[in-house]
Amino acid sequence: MNLAAVEVVREPAIGARHAPARVALLGTGTVGSAVLSRLASWEATPFERRVRLVHVANSRHAVSERSGLAPAEASQRLALAPQHGTLEAVDAALHGDGVRVVIDATASEIVAERHAHWLAQGIHVATACKIGQGTSLSRWRAIRTASALGGAGYGDSATVGAGLPLLRSLRELREGGDRIHAIAGVLSGSLAWLFNHYDGMRPFSALVRQARDAGYTEPDPRDDLSGEDVRRKLLILARTAGVELEADDVAVSSLVPQALAILSKEALDGALPALDAPLRERFATAYKHGEKLRFIARLQDGRARVGLESLPSDHPLAGGAGTDNRVAIWSDRYPDQPLVIQGPGAGAQVTAAGLLDDVLRLSAR
Ligand SMILES: NC(=O)C1=CN([C@@H]2O[C@H](COP(=O)(O)OP(=O)(O)OC[C@H]3O[C@@H](n4cnc5c(N)ncnc54)[C@H](OP(=O)(O)O)[C@@H]3O)[C@@H](O)[C@H]2O)C=CC1
Numbered sequence: 118m119n120l121a122a123v124e125v126v127r128e129p130a131i132g133a134r135h136a137p138a139r140v141a142l143l144g145t146g147t148v149g150s151a152v153l154s155r156l157a158s159w160e161a162t163p164f165e166r167r168v169r170l171v172h173v174a175n176s177r178h179a180v181s182e183r184s185g186l187a188p189a190e191a192s193q194r195l196a197l198a199p200q201h202g203t204l205e206a207v208d209a210a211l212h213g214d215g216v217r218v219v220i221d222a223t224a225s226e227i228v229a230e231r232h233a234h235w236l237a238q239g240i241h242v243a244t245a246c247k248i249g250q251g252t253s254l255s256r257w258r259a260i261r262t263a264s265a266l267g268g269a270g271y272g273d274s275a276t277v278g279a280g281l282p283l284l285r286s287l288r289e290l291r292e293g294g295d296r297i298h299a300i301a302g303v304l305s306g307s308l309a310w311l312f313n314h315y316d317g318m319r320p321f322s323a324l325v326r327q328a329r330d331a332g333y334t335e336p337d338p339r340d341d342l343s344g345e346d347v348r349r350k351l352l353i354l355a356r357t358a359g360v361e362l363e364a365d366d367v368a369v370s371s372l373v374p375q376a377l378a379i380l381s382k383e384a385l386d387g388a389l390p391a392l393d394a395p396l397r398e399r400f401a402t403a404y405k406h407g408e409k410l411r412f413i414a415r416l417q418d419g420r421a422r423v424g425l426e427s428l429p430s431d432h433p434l435a436g437g438a439g440t441d442n443r444v445a446i447w448s449d450r451y452p453d454q455p456l457v458i459q460g461p462g463a464g465a466q467v468t469a470a471g472l473l474d475d476v477l478r479l480s481a482r
């Protein structure tokens with residue numbers, strides 16, 4: 118094979134036929150840092166020419182550079198930046214023509230509230246944050262309306278399954294005329310990891326700390342343990358499947374005792390052992406029956422619920438390992454044997470890859 122000829126053919130396919138998309142990254146925590154690392158790893162590859170990072174911000178600082186920021190240096194530049202970040206600064210950094218993308222790697226309500234504004238200006242949004250599409254139905258609709266108005270796309274692959282082809286598959290099924298009957302599965306990577314590792318011996322609270330330190334949990338792990346993160350994901354899946362539920366339509370069974378729910382985030386760590394006794398008891402009951410604990414989301418006949426279930430060991434939703442999400446979809450096309458999608462559902466690397474896949478897709482529109 119003539120490798121030189123292959124290079125010549127390949128280059129334009131992923132190279133920059135157009136000006137690079139100008140990108141603003143919000144959030145430099147677990148996921149945002151992995152986005153920067155992945156962008157840095159594109160140096161001297163054709164992908165580099167597809168994206169120009171022009172703005173980076175966290176909740177404390179912001180830095181903008183119209184000619185582009187080197188991803189490998191962005192964190193250092195940010196730490197030294199005197200400028201306090203504002204969302205107006207994002208608009209200013211992206212002002213002008215060409216393809217523009219905001220990457221939301223925060224868990225911020227005020228950033229999510231701004232998604233519709235950017236879309237209406239023709240700025241694409243790629244988000245890991247579920248607050249935009251997974252909370253009130255009015256905000257979900259506002260995002261859709263703004264996207265149509267501004268002709269801008271909304272990249273949400275990282276919001277459910279951390280980049281697994283879940284939302285994409287649902288959309289493709291529906292575009293092909295399929296109707297979704299039901300969805301059931303494990304939607305939380307951190308809860309999957311916790312119940313794949315919990316054996317009733319080590320305190321559950323110690324595993325929660327480990328999952329948090331590995332970057333699997335939300336910034337506040339109670340958002341996972343309470344089922345709120347799974348509620349948001351189920352709402353996004355349901356709405357994508359054509360079932361426009363309100364947040365309250367999902368029955369949520371929380372694992373967080375009241376004593377833990379009322380604490381500040383700062384006081385949480387020391388109080389985590391409050392989780393241990395109730396979970397040890399639930400584990401013991403499941404174990405006695407030869408069953409496994411799994412945190413399951415279900416949607417059927419317009420009814421939705423999320424909570425801990427004790428499943429037979431050979432139940433299809435009891436499988437998987439690590440942070441695996443495992444989602445079964447029943448539809449006209451798959452009425453008996455569901456379509457099952459499984460894979461890692463949390464973690465900085467997969468989430469950053471999902472976000473940047475969306476950025477590339479959006480910028481090629
Ligand atoms: N961790 C995972 O496996 C996955 C996470 N996600 C989602 O990714 C998002 C980020 O998660 P993660 O990285 O773990 O969270 P982190 O807490 O590690 O990082 C959040 C970042 O957002 C920044 N931030 C907060 N408010 C603002 C603001 N107004 N403007 C700019 N930046 C802001 C924070 O700033 P500062 O540094 O100053 O605090 C921080 O850098 C969440 O929405 C989460 O649900 C989705 C899929 C998987």
Ligand SMILES: N[C@@H](CC=O)C(=O)O
Pocket residue numbers: 276278279304305306307308333334335341346462463464
């Ligand atoms: N905290 C979330 C991260 C991905 O969305 C999870 O545990 O799944």
